[in-house]
């Protein structure tokens with residue numbers, strides 16, 4: 001594969017999309033590749049579905065593979081906490097294994113966890129019509145919510161740059177992504193969103209604090225989006241996985257302004273439990289009932305041991321690790337200020353600077369070649385190739401090496 005392709009977007013290599021085909025009256029509603037990628041000597045065309053063949057593997061996965069090959073790389077590509085899962089949660093998970101709690105759980109989650117999460121949601125939002133289902137990570141929640149809400153040909157508004165999974169998930173289901181570009185400020189223009197809503201639009205997918213930009217949407221934006229979605233009969237899905245990572249301002253959920261918002265959340269980032277696969281979705285009961293039914297026929301349930309760990313995690317303070325994250329963000333911003341152009345991120349654990357030279361892909365390749373530094377090019381998160389993502393959840397030693405490498409790269413970009 002040529003070098004430039006190696007950083008290609010996770011999305012389709014096609015020109016026609018499902019919705020184009022659906023619009024022509026046929027129901028083949030996933031992206032249709034001009035040419036299918038081939039894996040080794042196996043002819044992909046003859047083995048996998050058109051749906052699977054249409055997608056390239058995530059650029060982030062490629063960054064992982066690259067890191068495994070390099071000796072002592074500076075890896076600022078991995079979007080997961082570098083602190084430990086709380087000790088009490090680990091103990092609870094071990095106790096669950098020893099107590100033989102290794103089987104299936106109810107589809108919607110073990111009652112102790114589901115009831116506790118639901119009580120927290122009720123305390124925050126009220127909204128007695130809101131219901132909750134524990135899922136297999138927040139990725140599972142996203143899959144179920146989109147399956148519950150969209151049919152082939154339906155439109156979904158995405159704000160780019162966007163989390164890598166959104167576009168493929170919508171397209172797997174035959175949906176059509178309507179992109180609202182938020183560059184270069186990464187602020188959402190609500191009038192632009194209103195203009196993008198057509199009669200086929202079913203869902204708007206918001207992520208705050210955002211991956212990859214770290215931007216936290218202000219209260220007036222989430223309120224306006226929630227109201228707009230409600231007025232226009234569009235379901236707003238709010239991915240709040242990073243809500244505990246807000247450094248400068250409190251987190252604002254659009255669900256506080258509309259009972260019809262569907263919220264996605266999970267323990268992966270908040271409690272450093274990415275491998276345990278426990279998340280949840282809450283929203284209007286009919287939608288959550290549909291998610292629960294769909295989970296029964298797909299994931300079955302979230303892993304039981306992870307759910308017991310998660311209950312204990314809810315009582316653990318994460319203030320220490322979060323303060324550390326904020327300190328690392330400040331250190332990184334101070335190290336890059338004046339050398340890179342970036343919008344200061346108020347949350348999550350990413351910084352999203354403009355790439356010197358203008359191409360995120362070219363910069364990411366130069367960073368690997370010259371400094372063994374791994375960052376993720378912006379082309380992975382959307383159609384623009386102007387930025388790159390730094391994840392700063394690494395040791396101070398790694399972060400210092402990364403800052404020094406980035407400083408050299410900026411100075412030699414000239």
Ligand SMILES: Cc1ncc(COP(=O)(O)O)c(C=O)c1O
Nearest residue numbers: 137138139163211241266268279
């Ligand atoms: C914005 C966002 N949503 C959802 C996920 C999925 O997380 P998980 O399935 O581990 O809960 C991620 C993971 O990086 C993410 O960044």
